Amino acid sequence: MSSGVLLGPTHLQGHTIPVEALQAVEPFEWRRKLQGATGNAWFRLKYAGQRHHKHTSLLVGTNSPVVVVAVDVETQEEILLFDGSQHGHEALFGDTYAPPSDREAWAFYQDPDGEGTFGVVLSAYYQIDYEDEEEGYLNEVDHQGNLALTDGRRMPFAEAQRNGFDCFQIAVTNRLGRTTEVVSEELA
Template identity: 45%
Template structure:
């Protein structure tokens, strides 16, 4: 199922007013997010949070490796022919940098299916700063990860690959704790930037399974 297929589904039964729906979300973002009050149209399989730095700030600039795809009213960050996208947020007050998405490491396919060379992983300079069509370059950021793969379903075969220590082998032959892998192997990841006047911009929408 494609990204926009399930996002276009009728969501009247899944709309809720909180992002506290039980999904713990990606481990690498655990210390940098907070719940969103009054959230709308949160899917049952969606982890959604607002980005916040350890200093408590919520305004960021976005720098990235990749190229831009003009899609309707938004400008999306996508990968290049050489390598997947890499996106980092920078706190405009403290200067703290927070990894938002690494297309070589985050998501189901990068973890369990795709293999990348060391050059693809390391040679992705963050030389570009994201600027929207109206020249805005600082934003509040909303992150969403979608989880539609049932790792605990025995018929899927993942459980039999977990070793006696609770680790599972990834595509790069490294091992990760199974519970941590389930949190980081989302099948879709989305970044929404919000301007000072409240306009929402889709910055990244990666289908990863």
Template identity: 40%
Template sequence: MGLFDGFFKKRETIEDSDNGVPGPTFLDGKVKLVENPVKLLSHEWRRQLQLSNHLFKIRYYGVLHEEYKSIIASTDFAAPLVIAIEMGTGKEIVLFDGCKHGYNAMFCYTHTPEQLARKADTYYTDVDGNDAFEIFISTYNGIDYDEEFSKQLNAKGQLELANGEWVNFDTVKRNGFDGIQIRVKSRAGRSSLIISEELA
């Protein structure tokens, strides 16, 4: 879609995706580095979802985009919610909650209890009918939080969100990304972009 084309300078070819950019706290211990990442950006955190298995089913709240039919988009009621379910174990991992994750959700908007409680109950299939995928997540971190917010911290080093919650500043930086893309790859080799959101 080109949402992030030109936003950040592309890095030189590298062996893996460990470029020092911190990723979301809610994915700690659930991802692995991507080898030989193509066009990794200097402000991009990119990883592959990996538990005991590397294949997952996906459930979501949202609607499929009218033009880009592989992409999960917001409804009139709420932003997308995407959950991965590990094949074999059934373990669930929240990949993205548009009502909680990203700069806008944390600093610009508040959400009702009903919006926050929406259910991801639709299973994702690609255009070939595949429903088991490898999952690759990229977050984009172009906001200078130290410059914008460091003077607003409380004595505990916490920053107040739009909903009134006080959160550790490091957690804010990691979960307040300004863009996210999620790609999946089926066992048949088809790659699909399922989430592409600008969040600031």
């Protein structure tokens, strides 16, 4: 992405606030805290996928990519955090996925402490140079400024840059103060 402030994924716009980072945020990293419509910052997570066989706190896909939805504990508002078939560089420009019947998020996440209510921090990483002619993306932009995606949809170039991140992470902090990484997906 071009220099300046990273705007982050469009599907999360209006659902996040800046987070005070204990660790330095990389220049190519968008990091924000999830916040519900009423300002609540506590959520339950439900997902479609499974736990990683070795790193059991991580959620991964099965026959299709993982889906993670946050549910506001006060209002029950649902916010789609990540769907590997829709979000990230690979979903936009690589593999396409037929919508399988098992894609609806159904299992609620519990961390190693047995907790199920969390503050949520989201990170998207942007290390793909879409403006580099070698990648060819600019050559594929039509006269209306739209880029053709693998699945046949067309998306404004600026939107494709925001949604075509190459890594996505979800970290949760339970009410006891323990932070656990739930999603860490390489997407390019």
